[in-house]
Amino acid sequence: MVLPEIGESRLKDRKQGKGRERQQADRNRHGGKGGFATGAGSARGRGGERRQQAAAIAGLPVQVGDRVDVEIIGLTHEGEGVGRVEGYTLFVRGAVPGDRVRAEVSSVGKSFGRARLAELLEASADRIAAPCAIYELCGGCQLQHWDYAAQLRWKRQLVADNLARIGKLPVAMGDVELAATDTSDASADSVGPPPATRPPVLVHPTIGMDEPWRYRNKAQVPIGMSASVEGGLIGGFFEQGSHDIVDMDVCLIQQEPNEETVRVVKRIARSLGWSSYDRGTGRGLLRHVVVRHAEATGERMVVLITNGRDLPHEDELVALVREQVPGVASICQNVNTSRASIVFGDETRVLWGRDVIYDEIGDIRFAISARSFFQVNPQQTERLYGAALKYAALTGGETVIDAYCGIGTITLFLARHARRVYGVEIVPEAIEDARRNASLNGIANADFAVGAAEDVLPRWQAGGVSPDVIVVDPPRKGCDPRLLDTMLQLRPQRIVYVSCNPSTLARDLRVLEDGGYRRVEAQPVDMFPHTGHVECVIGMQRIDT
Structure with missing residues (x-):
């Protein structure tokens, strides 16, 4: 029903002033x-x-x-x-x-x-028949025709190859060891041992899903018109390589409550005579329908993204959605009059219910608003954060900094195991959400600040903050070079790097290696089965500790 967002769907590209819609354009x-x-x-x-x-x-x-x-x-x-x-x-x-x-x-x-x-x-021995009827048209999944075990092996190999080729780091995968492909440009100022004597990075097998379907808790559906559909209005996905919308009611990577909600909203919009937004003319009403399903609580959210604030038959719409969508707790309208191909506008108003729904990661509860970033695969998110917690090796007395903290998901996950945690994020709305989520969970040992991490961390240091552990979870383009320099100046005992892009991960690890850190382990996690994307958590230790 909706294209998986690269790197998932992360707040990360929004952190850099880019919308996740730009990720969607990249995919297409x-x-x-x-x-x-x-x-x-x-x-x-x-x-x-x-x-x-x-x-x-x-x-x-x-x-x-x-x-x-x-x-x-x-x-x-x-x-x-x-x-x-x-x-x-x-x-x-x-x-x-x-x-x-x-x-x-x-x-x-x-x-x-x-x-x-x-x-x-x-045919390859690992080739299978894709179960999705419109797989060849849709741009959302790339690997449904490949056996899932082969996908997991490849994602592990992808991480290892990037570390060796781009990071120029020796890599081990069980009994197999990959030599760094080139060490000729190793930094003359490198603090650590020469590349030839560095211990290899141990890349573990990719953590996959027991059932790699129906995992997405959010659907973001573009709306269009078609003469072949009664009522005209359609919604589904962008056909591969185009902005032509193909109507769709079933997506095998979406949670079924999201499918049901989208079907209901499309049916209601047709019955009310709503038009779809036309990218060419800039006219028409409904641009996107965004729905969320909170797996832990069963709550649902409906967000109607419209080309203007006027909403015909608003009261009737609300009544019908409440009647036909089980568990709905929030109905919102987001106004986007921009001619640019972005999904969300700046104004969001609540039509009925709360402005948030509640979901959980582990034992942490999160309030999720219409525009909040929240990981789309709850089962794998817990495994990803579990790996980050393992590599942070917290004993309860540490000071931790979470750069690129978003709405505080990793920050609050770590707060229960540290003396104090500090989160920094460039998006003000995300920090508001992070503070609200800390309060929601009764977490008093978390502080948050708005700004670029490379600017905020030196201020914290000047104020007496000396981190034992720094966690980074950057966008696909990786860490800002100034942040890497700042981290090396702060010299934490451990660095945990959560990455959605193996190539920029490898590039940044080389800088940290040359600055006096060694890799401990790398743990790939399959957050987005049947796509080409893989998350990875790296644990690093300062060599003199």
Whole structure:
């Protein structure tokens, strides 16, 4: 029903002044970027363009429109199969390692090209039939056609490969050890041992789900119109590679209460004669429907994102939603009149009920508002935070700083095990939520501040705060270089790094390694089954402790 948000759905890109909608745009990009020449159809039908492309990129073994047989030997972080033709790399959407495919080239660049899977010549032993009926259209999942055990193995390997290739760190996975791929640019100022003598990072098997379906507690559904549907209004997902909306009522990674809520809201909107927002004209009413389901309490929230404040038949809408949505505790309207492709506007008003619903992670209760970031996979979130707590190795007497703290999820999880915790976040609304959640749980040993962590941490230090442990949970782009410098100046005994992007994790770990820390362990966690994304928790220890 809704595309999983990269890295999940994190507040993280909002922290950097970007909306999660931009993540959605990233997911839906298709070909034709970064100097690519793109095209479709046969080579014969595009002769002029082909000749121009060949002149621009001479010597390539393939051109747009060619059909080539390819052995798939790997997978990109976006879930595309990787193959080679005479040494030239092709990314093949829909292919998995072990496949032999006939692929039609759709774009070429100097270093790599992209192709569509035209024919499956020989299937991988790990290839399965995707259970979702519209899997090939939807851009939300990339790996439903791959056995789940293979997905978990690949996500572990993805973390290990990035640590070795980008971080230039030795890596061990059980009996297998990967050497750092290059140590020539090791910092001359490195405090730790030379790379060749550093102990390897132990990358544990990925923590997966026992039942990797129906895990998402939030659905974010774009709304459109279709003449083929009675009442016209539809809502579902963006078709892969486009902003065309395909109506959908079932999504196998959504919790079923969310499916039910969206079906009800679409039916009510049709009955009230509401129009959908038109991106081209900027007219129309309903842009998105966002629904949440709190698994611990059973409460549901409905958020209607509209192009303007006027809501026709508002009272009737509220009455119908209350009558037809079990457990609904909050009905809100968010007003977004921007022509930009962002989901939420600045104004949210409560139409009925509370402005929040309540959910839990472990024994911590959270108030979740319409625009709050809250992890979408509650079962795996508890495992992720459990790994962070393990690597923090708290005994009850420590001072902990949580950089990029969001609404305080990790901060409050750690507060029960530390003397004092400090959370910093650049988004003011998130800090308001964090303070409210601390109060909700009777946690008095947590302090929160608004600002960039690299600016706030030195102020705390000047005020006498000396952290024993620093936890970072940055956006996909990783830690700000100034924050890494600040952490090295503060010299905590331990650093816990929670990452949603193995490549920037590897880059930042190298800086921390050269600054006097060693990796203890790496624990991948599968927060988003059937997608190309993986979370990872790293424990680091200062080498002189």
